Amino acid sequence: NNLQKFLNFLPNIDSQIVTAGLESGDPDAIVIGTGLAGLATALNILDRGGRVTLVEKEHRMGGNSNKASSGINACCPQNATYGDKLDTFKKDTTRSAGASAQPHLIQTLVENSEAAVQWLKERVGVDLSVLAQLGGHGHKRTHRPSSGMVGAEVIYAIQKAVKSYEKSGMVKILIDTRVTQLTRDDDGAVVGVEVVTTTKNGENKTMALSAPNVVLATGGFASDRSPGSYLEKYRPELMRMPATAGEFSTGDGITLATSVGAGLVDMEKVQVHPTGWVDPKDPTNPGKVLSGELMRGVGGILINKNGKRFCNELGTRAYVTDKMFSHDSYYAETKQWNVNSEIPTFLLVLSSSAAQGAKKHVDHYMNKGLLMKLEGVNELAKWMNLPVSVVKSTLQEYQRNAKKGKDEWGKTSFSGVPQNDLAKEVFYAGTVTPVLHYCMGGLTIDNDGSVLDEDKNIIPGLHAAGEVSGGVHGDNRLGGNSLLECTVFGTIVGKKLPIKKRQPIQTNQSSNGSGKGVIEIPKMTMAEVEE
Numbered sequence: 001n002n003l004q005k006f007l008n009f010l011p012n013i014d015s016q017i018v019t020a021g022l023e024s025g026d027p028d029a030i031v032i033g034t035g036l037a038g039l040a041t042a043l044n045i046l047d048r049g050g051r052v053t054l055v056e057k058e059h060r061m062g063g064n065s066n067k068a069s070s071g072i073n074a075c076c077p078q079n080a081t082y083g084d085k086l087d088t089f090k091k092d093t094t095r096s097a098g099a100s101a102q103p104h105l106i107q108t109l110v111e112n113s114e115a116a117v118q119w120l121k122e123r124v125g126v127d128l129s130v131l132a133q134l135g136g137h138g139h140k141r142t143h144r145p146s147s148g149m150v151g152a153e154v155i156y157a158i159q160k161a162v163k164s165y166e167k168s169g170m171v172k173i174l175i176d177t178r179v180t181q182l183t184r185d186d187d188g189a190v191v192g193v194e195v196v197t198t199t200k201n202g203e204n205k206t207m208a209l210s211a212p213n214v215v216l217a218t219g220g221f222a223s224d225r226s227p228g229s230y231l232e233k234y235r236p237e238l239m240r241m242p243a244t245a246g247e248f249s250t251g252d253g254i255t256l257a258t259s260v261g262a263g264l265v266d267m268e269k270v271q272v273h274p275t276g277w278v279d280p281k282d283p284t285n286p287g288k289v290l291s292g293e294l295m296r297g298v299g300g301i302l303i304n305k306n307g308k309r310f311c312n313e314l315g316t317r318a319y320v321t322d323k324m325f326s327h328d329s330y331y332a333e334t335k336q337w338n339v340n341s342e343i344p345t346f347l348l349v350l351s352s353s354a355a356q357g358a359k360k361h362v363d364h365y366m367n368k369g370l371l372m373k374l375e376g377v378n379e380l381a382k383w384m385n386l387p388v389s390v391v392k393s394t395l396q397e398y399q400r401n402a403k404k405g406k407d408e409w410g411k412t413s414f415s416g417v418p419q420n421d422l423a424k425e426v427f428y429a430g431t432v433t434p435v436l437h438y439c440m441g442g443l444t445i446d447n448d449g450s451v452l453d454e455d456k457n458i459i460p461g462l463h464a465a466g467e468v469s470g471g472v473h474g475d476n477r478l479g480g481n482s483l484l485e486c487t488v489f490g491t492i493v494g495k496k497l498p499i500k501k502r503q504p505i506q507t508n509q510s511s512n513g514s515g516k517g518v519i520e521i522p523k524m525t526m527a528e529v530e531e
Contacts (some may be wrong), residue, residue, distance in 0.1 A: 027051040027172070028499050029213040030193055032179050032253060035063030036151075036486035037466025038217030039158045043124070044494025046165045049502070053209055054162070054171060055195060057178040057248065061159055063219055064245050064467070065486060068151030069292035069361060070134055071144035072487070073480035074117035075110065082131070084139035086110055093481065096136050096316050097474025100266055100440075105472045108447045109481065109488055116487040117143055124157045133413070134293040134479040136316035142480040144294070147360055154483065180206075182214060182256050182462070190214050190260060190461035213461050213497050216451070217490065218253030220245060220439030220467040222270060223287075230254065234268045234441070237339045243436035244276055244290040253468040257443050260462065263454040265470040266441035271477055274302075274320040276435030277370040278345055288435045289370060291348060293317075293479040294361060299354030299416020301398060302432075303347045307390035309398065312409040318476040321434050345433045347384055352426040354416025362428055371430040377422035380429060395422055438477050442470035449493040463497070465489035 028050040031038045039061075042052045075089040076082075090110045094101045120126045128143035128150075144150040165171040177197040185191045192210035199205055221230040222245040230251045232239055243249075258264065275295070276288030296302070296313040302320070304310050304327060311323035324346060325331040330338050355362045365371040374380045381391040395418055401407035402414035418425045443464045444452040451462040451469075466486045473481060 033217035034061035036065035040490025050499040071142035072483040100474035216253035221251030224250040263444035269440035271438040273437035275432040278431040298357035312411040351418040
């Protein structure tokens with residue numbers, strides 16, 4: 001609607017402003033969690049002249065957003081070039097979400113995607129110039145940097161932008177600080193938090209913080225395997241499966257919100273990503289580095305222990321994972337994973353041209369010892385511990401399928417196909433395994449990121465953005481939609497929260513020509529808003 005469009009086009013106030021004589025008092029919001037969702041929320045509040053207290057239980061900021069590798073989706077900055085349309089993006093996301101799709105949340109995600117990526121590029125200053133097509137997507141719409149990993153680049157830049165407000169006192173950042181309780185007033189509105197902060201001396205100090213609004217941006221619960229954890233409660237069969245999420249992903253925000261009556265949705269929907277790297281030096285470590293969709297998008301081929309392909313590598317995460325799990329006879333028969341089954345491993349193989357398409361990622365994984373460079377098909381077969389004839393046959397069949405433009409699994413897009421002379425091809429290969437990656441379920445929210453109770457009523461003063469919320473992705477999240485969700489809903493929450501009137505913000509030069517240094521929001525016609 002027009003209000004939504006207007007919110008998207010509210011101008012950002014330059015981050016270099018300083019506030020003269022900012023009075024003390026409560027912040028406009030307490031934001032819990034410093035991944036992309038929390039930082040996007042905070043920066044939008046700060047750019048509007050508001051004050052924020054950021055609370056982070058870890059010693060470093062960034063959360064799991066730091067690890068994101070594939071990119072962020074948007075439609076349609078390049079629609080003239082690639083023929084993408086909002087409706088197509090919406091259909092791809094809805095198809096992936098399956099029976100649990102919530103159209104109003106998907107619409108909010110998709111229709112704000114272009115503005116979200118433009119904001120990251122223009123306000124935050126992130127290079128998102130490279131475009132890729134990930135599994136489950138009908139078009140190239142996933143943006144990433146030309147150098148570096150997208151998560152690390154985004155977090156570095158947005159963290160810097162938020163911290164530029166520290167000197168003025170507009171933002172206060174508390175690290176090593178765990179929220180233990182939400183506090184409410186007599187009417188049931190959330191009006192603050194109680195925290196325990198660990199001092200440099202290792203002592204625990206309890207504090208009460210107040211604000212008219214609290215934003216939960218605390219992530220998911222995929223790494224909590226403790227007795228009574230959400231994982232044990234909702235998906236006990238996955239308790240032994242490795243995870244890409246940091247050890248801090250324990251569902252804290254969900255626990256806090258349900259203590260004040262928040263509703264939950266899709267809690268059993270835990271995404272198993274098909275490709276987490278198995279470190280040959282530490283193969284049983286439950287924490288895995290993600291091998292993002294990009295590695296298959298550029299032409300990576302999945303091969304089983306018999307040396308055969310078994311799926312369309314560009315299918316959705318749920319599809320590829322299902323094909324992997326189906327190597328287990330019990331799963332193939334029941335479609336249920338047995339917690340006692342051995343978790344299967346597979347081989348991911350890239351040609352030299354495929355590797356060139358993901359050079360920064362390939363270099364990164366090679367430095368970590370997760371990818372091997374192998375000269376020629378004989379070396380590849382030796383590394384795979386398979387007969388050369390088997391490996392050669394699989395690769396030659398792939399070459400023939402690429403020429404035909406289709407294979408038996410319905411793959412129609414073939415990038416980075418190995419060169420004809422397999423003896424001269426340089427391969428990059430590593431071992432991958434299915435991993436817990438993302439929790440689609442979480443707190444029930446509305447389009448504006450307000451947390452809803454079990455009767456779908458708004459809980460005053462409580463908001464959520466990012467993985468802590470549920471319903472946005474339904475049964476299965478598409479690659480590239482996580483950073484998008486964090487940016488879209490973080491921005492919506494950051495722009496909707498009321499800002500207290502304070503002394504005017506001073507700037508180096510007047511923005512209204514009066515010399516008084518008061519920043520005014522320019523008048524916009526609805527035609528300009530809709531452009």
